[in-house]
Amino acid sequence: MSGQTVKVGQMEIRYLVDGAQTGGLGLFEMKVPAGAHVPPPHSHTDNEECVYVLDGVLRYSVDDKTRDLQPGEWMSTPRGAVHHFSNPGFETARALVMMTPDIGAQFFRDVAALANAGGPPDRAKLIEVMTRYGLVPAAPPAPSHNRQRPESFSPGRTLLHSFSPQATQR
Numbered sequence: 001m002s003g004q005t006v007k008v009g010q011m012e013i014r015y016l017v018d019g020a021q022t023g024g025l026g027l028f029e030m031k032v033p034a035g036a037h038v039p040p041p042h043s044h045t046d047n048e049e050c051v052y053v054l055d056g057v058l059r060y061s062v063d064d065k066t067r068d069l070q071p072g073e074w075m076s077t078p079r080g081a082v083h084h085f086s087n088p089g090f091e092t093a094r095a096l097v098m099m100t101p102d103i104g105a106q107f108f109r110d111v112a113a114l115a116n117a118g119g120p121p122d123r124a125k126l127i128e129v130m131t132r133y134g135l136v137p138a139a140p141p142a143p144s145h146n147r148q149r150p151e152s153f154s155p156g157r158t159l160l161h162s163f164s165p166q167a168t169q170r
């Protein structure tokens with residue numbers, strides 16, 4: 001799979017090191033167009049993750065901390081921490097993502113098969129794929145009158161709700 005690009009809706013994933021075969025470190029390049037539909041907030045039961053931005057702006061949240069990462073900036077996600085990302089900018093964001101141990105390229109191929117099938121993906125099947133690879137969708141945040149979300153946050157723009165390649169961008 002090394003070097004092969006997998007399109008997951010509007011995003012692109014290009015694996016550079018597939019560590020799933022050895023239970024080791026994995027590394028992939030991720031491209032996120034502005035306004036692209038992205039995975040919902042989730043955690044990993046067995047994996048740690050580090051995101052390093054190469055181009056554009058990637059809004060990255062880990063638990064209660066959110067940052068707009070610029071080129072050369074990074075954030076790590078400890079095992080079990082809820083995280084989420086989006087592209088609030090006007091150009092495609094490009095990042096290197098390192099996972100240890102790696103979930104592997106097959107995860108993205110399985111998600112792509114659901115996300116690229118046309119129309120919104122089957123929520124139950126998507127959750128089954130996520131669970132099989134140790135991803136746990138986060139519970140929606142409790143309503144709060146004082147809570148402010150970043151301006152680009154939109155629950156309807158996550159993988160579980162409306163991720164399809166035909167969806168229009170904002």
